[in-house]
Amino acid sequence: MPIRQQNRGKRLPTRIGIGLLGLAMLATAACQSTAVDSAGSDGFGHVHGIAVNPGDGRLYVATHHGVFRVSAAEPAKRVGNGKQDTMGFAIAGADRFLASGHPAPGEGGPAHLGLIESTDAGHNWRTLSLAGKADFHALRVAQGIVYGLDSTTASLMASTDRVNWQVRSTVETNDLAVDPGRAETLLAATDQGVRRSGDGGRTWSSASGPALRLLHWSEPTQLWAVAPDGQILRSTDGGAAWSTTGGRVPNAPAAFTVDGGTMYVATEDAKLLRSTDTGATWQAM
Template sequence: MSMFRTVVRLAVVIPLMFLVACADTPDADAPGSDVLGVVFDDFGHVHGVGTNPADGAVFVAAHAGVYRLDPATNTGTRMAGRVQDTMGFTVTGPDTFLGSGHPDLREDLPPNLGLLRSTDAGRTWDTMSLSGEADLHAMDTSGDLVVAYDALSGQVMSTTDGTSWSTLAAGDVRDLAVAPDGTVWIIDAIGALATIDDQTIVATDDGPSAELGLIDVAPDGTVVVATPDGEILTRSADGTFRTTGSVPPGTQALDVADRWLIVSASAVHESVDQGKTWTDLLTSSAVRSGP
């Protein structure tokens, strides 16, 4: 066979093979079908975690999508197959989530999604406000109050209707949480505990000396924080913090709205005793297989 004919045949066959491969690959189509069996290592960086009150399932929002966890198979289901970098993830009710972030590149959407809401457990998302205007890296709710940190403007903002926003303060924020009484707790740029006073982020006098990375507030008002190294601390009624437990390092997301959940670099962990002990719901393949 001559080189010319080989080149011509390859030029025809390779595009055809490429088209067939694309047609058989779920990610080549627009989002729509759930993708089963995704391992923890393929989630990408995790931005949020929470429990769906509709069925008790744990959901993780990550760089490569929103996942419903299946601890029995040590995998997650990517909702609607959407590779959406979902940030500011918050569960607000049965099958109802809030989020922000950046779109699946197969969808014709602006690079910054503003405030999104899903009412079908993350399969579809509707824009509520700030489309193309805000990148909400951290978000929490208490009743109708939504508080979020916009990484584009460097502002902490609030809304009660999802459309009209007010600026609470300006400054760099790692994480934030809203207490039942409406107090906004913040982990600032250097990992210190802070609140907002007169539209200013102010470090508290009674915060832990350790560098903090994550914060959430339990329904009873207990403030819970985590260090990047995995130490879990809770705030007592007198304002002091004590260590209640620990998880592996590389903490990425924390939720104590229902059962306590935290995501480390190697697993999704659950506690049913207010952080004293933790069990693994989903682990990386490295942890599952061992050394």
């Protein structure tokens, strides 16, 4: 079943959302946004994922033109010199980033980066595996297991050492979340409801519950989601039951994450926002 994703302005045969990654991409750098304007002449381009680094507590933004660090106190700043099209993006620990995507224009090497890693908060990157073979549009990490949704094959893959991979299944999804306490439990957000896997993505249940676009599983009892209409939902039982928080994401969301009591969202009209009241009000970053 095809999964749709926008990449370099073209439609690809896979569809995967971003939570730390993009269901729908942000507008190009021509959009008027303080964060984009201050990010450099090429700006963000598309935003594919956002996540908070526990090493410094700041928000990092994976974009069409590299990885940027963003805070409320300073303009967005590219980290290091890398300008790769950073598609799948996950923070696996303090200053330890995982990513996938494509080299920057003019750079050599294969068209697909496979899995790359930075151990210095995005300043430098090295290839770990699958160079030229995989283009992960979503990466999730829990208890040492890395899950990736490969756009070239529409496959969910898993690795325990970040070098050797297993193909687990094909799943149509807007976004993917992994239980931080039970790494074999995954949820896939779809327009028909939520699908669940209890065996590391090898098999999936039928869709049930609300239609969802974006997911973030911050703690075993704190699962957050964004519905197609922008409503923010929460589940305390691993997605069996959902309740609305009363908050709503302004405009169409492209990326979503939660850190402690703060929610962050990137929207399709090139804005980065934060909320400390479960989405009732938002402040521009």
